[in-house]
Amino acid sequence: MYSQTPALAISPAVVANWRQTGAGAALAVSLDEVKTFVNRPIEDDFWDDEYTRFIKTATYEIERVCQIDITAKTWVGTLPAFWDRIHLTKRPFVEVTGMQYVEPTGTISTVPPTLYHALPASQATGMVFRGDGLSWPAAARRQDAVRITVKSGFGLSDEEVDAGHPALPDEIRHALLMTIASLETKRGDDGGGGGGNVTVYAMKNARGGSLLPPEAKSLLMHHTYRWITV
Numbered sequence: 001m002y003s004q005t006p007a008l009a010i011s012p013a014v015v016a017n018w019r020q021t022g023a024g025a026a027l028a029v030s031l032d033e034v035k036t037f038v039n040r041p042i043e044d045d046f047w048d049d050e051y052t053r054f055i056k057t058a059t060y061e062i063e064r065v066c067q068i069d070i071t072a073k074t075w076v077g078t079l080p081a082f083w084d085r086i087h088l089t090k091r092p093f094v095e096v097t098g099m100q101y102v103e104p105t106g107t108i109s110t111v112p113p114t115l116y117h118a119l120p121a122s123q124a125t126g127m128v129f130r131g132d133g134l135s136w137p138a139a140a141r142r143q144d145a146v147r148i149t150v151k152s153g154f155g156l157s158d159e160e161v162d163a164g165h166p167a168l169p170d171e172i173r174h175a176l177l178m179t180i181a182s183l184e185t186k187r188g189d190d191g192g193g194g195g196g197n198v199t200v201y202a203m204k205n206a207r208g209g210s211l212l213p214p215e216a217k218s219l220l221m222h223h224t225y226r227w228i229t230v
Contacts, residue, residue, distance in 0.1 A: 016077030016148065018090065024072030025156040027052065028059045028168070028176055037177045038184060051180070058179040061211050062172070067091065067225035068124070069153035070172065072160045078144035082136035086128040088118075090152035091225060093126030094164045100147040102140040108147075111137065123225055126150065172223060175216035182213045 034051050035042050059070050068091045075090050088096070096118035099111035115134050121127040128148065130136060139145040154172070155165030212220070 014079060014081075014083070016079050016086075016088070017144075018075045018077045020073055021076050021149075022074030024153065024160055024165075027055050028070045028156065029055060029173060029180075031055075034177065034180055038181050054180045054183045055176075058176050058183060062176060062179065062216075062220060065212060065217075066220055066223050068223055070168065070176070072151070072153040072155060072163075072165050075150045075152065077148045077150060079146040079148070080141075080143045081139060082130070082146055084130045086146075086148065087121065088126035088128065088148065088150050089225070090126070090150050092124040092152060092154065092166055093120055094151040094153070094166075096126070096128060097149045097151060099128070099149070101137060102142060102145045104138055104140050106140065109137070125225075126152075169223070171219040175212075175219040178213050178216045178219075179211065182211070182216075 031048055031051055032042050034055060035044070040047070062068075063070055067089070072094075073090070074097075077088065077090075079086065082101070098113075099116065100108055101111055102108055115131050115136065117129045117131065119127055119129065151164070153165055154168040155161035155163070156168060161167050
């Protein structure tokens with residue numbers, strides 16, 4: 001007879017609920033860089049609004065597919081309790097700038113930074129480790145009992161790099177430009193994906209079936225977050 005007990009019976013891992021509270025540069029690449037890449041005159045500003053949307057859309061799609069922050073961001077993650085190790089999945093992880101918790105009385109207090117270490121972990125994520133021999137403070141029983149403020153993302157300026165954000169890798173920048181050029185072929189203002197307003201580069205590099213061109217996906221493969229669930 002087979003046992004009625006599941007072969008694997010463990011509670012699912014607790015994942016922080018993230019809310020973005022800050023951002024760095026508005027655009028991951030400049031309009032001039034995009035215009036140069038798609039062979040448009042830099043002084044031609046007629047399509048600037050459209051290219052700005054292309055940049056934002058391409059950035060969003062790469063961040064979604066790769067689970068990575070192309071631009072510098074600040075996040076607050078909430079958890080129902082403290083754990084000895086708290087995985088921070090905002091990538092690339094830069095630092096924890098503070099932790100707060102809700103006391104059983106309802107008062108919001110700051111976790112002393114001497115109680116924990118926040119260090120880089122695998123795949124450019126971060127991890128909060130409770131200090132050896134130390135104890136977390138007592139927290140209220142609620143879904144947002146613990147709040148962790150995290151900085152992540154690549155640096156697009158000298159100031160952001162100096163603040164600890166890693167510089168945006170060339171392969172991600174190129175994948176972003178290739179995706180923007182691909183978006184240019186999908187305006188929806190003509191019947192065949194081409195037309196008088198489409199650059200030669202975009203027409204020659206038209207792609208179908210995916211927002212990210214295959215070449216861009218190849219460039220991003222090393223930066224795509226991978227995890228296993230059960």
